[in-house]
Structure formats: structure tokens, C-alpha cells
Amino acid sequence: xxxxxxxxxxxxxxxxxxxxxxxxxxxxxxxxxxxxxxxxxxxxxxxxxxxxxxxxxxxxxxxxxxxxxxxxxxxxxxxxxxxxxxxxxxxxxxxxxxxxxxxxxxxxxxxxxxxxxxxxxxxxxxxxxxxxxxxxxxxxxxxxxxxxxxxxxxxxxxxxxxxxxxxxxxxxxxxxxxxxxxxxxxxxxxxxxxxxxxxxxxxxxxxxxxxxxxxxxxxxxxxxxx
Numbered sequence: 001x002x003x004x005x006x007x008x009x010x011x012x013x014x015x016x017x018x019x020x021x022x023x024x025x026x027x028x029x030x031x032x033x034x035x036x037x038x039x040x041x042x043x044x045x046x047x048x049x050x051x052x053x054x055x056x057x058x059x060x061x062x063x064x065x066x067x068x069x070x071x072x073x074x075x076x077x078x079x080x081x082x083x084x085x086x087x088x089x090x091x092x093x094x095x096x097x098x099x100x101x102x103x104x105x106x107x108x109x110x111x112x113x114x115x116x117x118x119x120x121x122x123x124x125x126x127x128x129x130x131x132x133x134x135x136x137x138x139x140x141x142x143x144x145x146x147x148x149x150x151x152x153x154x155x156x157x158x159x160x161x162x163x164x165x166x167x168x169x170x171x172x173x174x175x176x177x178x179x180x181x182x183x184x185x186x187x188x189x190x191x192x193x194x195x196x197x198x199x200x201x202x203x204x205x206x207x208x209x210x211x212x213x214x215x216x217x218x219x220x221x222x223x224x225x226x
Contacts, residue, residue, distance in 0.1 A: 035059055036128050038098055038110065041073065044127045045100070045112060045120050052110035056097055061128055061190045063121060070095035075121040075190075076102065084117065100124070122189035132196035137163065137206040147210045154208035163206040166199035168192070170210050176202035 039054045059071030065087035068074050074091035076084035076099055088099050088107060098110040100120050105111060114120040126133075139158070141150045151169050158165035167174040170182055175198050187195075199207060 034128065038073070041124050041127060042112060044123050045114060047100075047112040047114045047120075049104070049113040050111070051104060051113065052098075054110065056110065058098065058128070061121070061125055062091065062096065063188055063190060065090040065094065065096075068092075068094040068096040070097075072096040073098045073100065073124070075100045075117050075124075076105075077117045077121065078102065118189075125189040125193040129193040129197040132193060132200050136166075136196050136200055136204070138196070138209055139207070140209045140211070142211055151208045151210045158206045158208060164204050166195075166202075166204040166207040168195060168207060168209040175199050176204060 036058050038056050038058050041058065042050060042054055057071065058073045060069055060073075061075070062068040062072045063075045063077050063084065065074065065084075068091040072091065072095060074084075074088060074096040076088050078084060085101060085103065085105060088096075088101070088105055091099070092107055092109050096109065098112065099105065099107070100112045100114060100117055102114065102117050104113060112120070137158075139151075139154050141147045141154065143150075148169055148171060151167065155165050155167050155174075165174075166176070168182075168187070172182055173180045173195065175195065196207065
């Protein structure tokens with residue numbers, strides 16, 4: 001069994017939405033008003049090539065073409081069964097204004113050419129959602145057996161310590177105490193960072209999480225127990 005915990009001490013990342021008279025208090029939930037300049041994401045990703053003009057704003061991130069909407073940046077991630085590059089035309093039809101690709105595509109849309117689309121997705125999601133794990137203490141549990149039980153125990157420990165935890169598990173997800181059915185066994189970086197941001201906006205200050213810890217795009221401090 002392995003437990004990875006990240007504890008951030010940096011100041012809250014408020015550049016997306018500002019604060020109330022310098023207090024660091026959020027004026028509104030970030031997820032309701034996310035808009036990020038594409039140039040900002042380019043600076044984070046450092047692509048080998050940028051096709052098309054970069055002066056546009058991004059309103060969402062997507063790796064599933066069906067989930068792309070107006071203003072989305074779509075990540076063409078190759079997989080074992082399908083290649084995200086093949087679904088780029090559908091994403092563009094659904095409103096995507098930019099693509100992150102591993103090879104140039106014959107589409108009249110902005111494209112960021114990178115070596116690894118999945119790695120780029122993790123870095124972009126972290127930036128787009130305001131680097132939530134700089135404020136949210138995340139305890140990730142990996143292993144072959146006992147992960148769910150350990151995550152629920154961690155959730156109880158964090159709650160008893162007054163850390164107001166969220167929960168990401170294979171059975172359910174909890175945000176601000178609200179229970180939701182789990183939809184994916186291993187979430188992608190966009191899913192994780194969106195949920196981390198939602199937890200922060202709802203007032204959670206920690207998270208107990210089953211698996212998937214390597215996909216956030218932020219390496220955790222790891223403590224092994226055998």
C-alpha cells in the first residue's frame with residue numbers, strides 16, 4: 001500500500017478571479033467564470049510549434065470530443081484503442097477553438113504541437129483551474145488491495161482533524177459533503193483538476209483520493225508503508 005500526500009504552503013493562486021479588497025477571499029466560484037488566455041497556456045506548455053494565431057481565450061478543456069464546447073481547447077491524446085487526433089474534427093465542430101496535438105492536422109484551427117499530449121493536458125489543467133493543489137492537501141492511496149477502505153479511513157481522519165475533506169473514490173465522490181456516484185476508475189487530469197477546484201470553491205480544504213495520483217501534473221511527496 002502506498003500513500004502519497006501533497007501539502008502546499010504557497011499563497012492562494014487568485015489571478016483568475018481576484019480577491020475582496022486584498023483579503024484573499026474569493027468573490028465567486030472559479031468554475032462559474034473560467035476564462036484563460038491561450039497565450040498563458042502556451043507559456044506553460046512551451047510547444048514545439050504554434051499553428052495559427054494565439055490571441056484567443058479558452059473557456060474549457062476537453063479530451064473527449066463529445067464534451068467539447070464553444071471556446072474549448074481539445075487535447076488529442078493517443079490511446080490503446082483510439083487516437084484523439086481522429087476526433088479533432090468533431091471537437092472543432094462542437095466549438096473547440098484550439099487543439100493540442102502531437103502532429104499537425106489539416107484543420108483550420110489553432111494548434112499547439114507538443115511531444116506528449118497527455119503530459120501537456122496535465123500541465124494545462126493545473127494552470128487552467130488555478131493550480132488548486134497549491135491550496136488543497138491531497139492524500140492519494142495506491143496499491144492492489146484495500147485502497148477504498150484506506151481512503152475512507154483517511155477521509156475520517158481528515159474530518160476529525162478539522163481539515164474538511166473531499167473524497168475521490170471508485171465508489172463515490174464527495175464535494176462539500178455531497179455524495180456523487182463515481183463515473184471513472186482512473187480520472188484524467190482535466191477531471192481531477194476540475195474536481196479539486198470545485199472542492200476548494202465549496203470550502204473543502206483536503207481530499208482523500210483513490211489511485212490516479214500520477215495524472216495531476218504535480219508530483220506528490222510519497223510515503224510508503226509496507
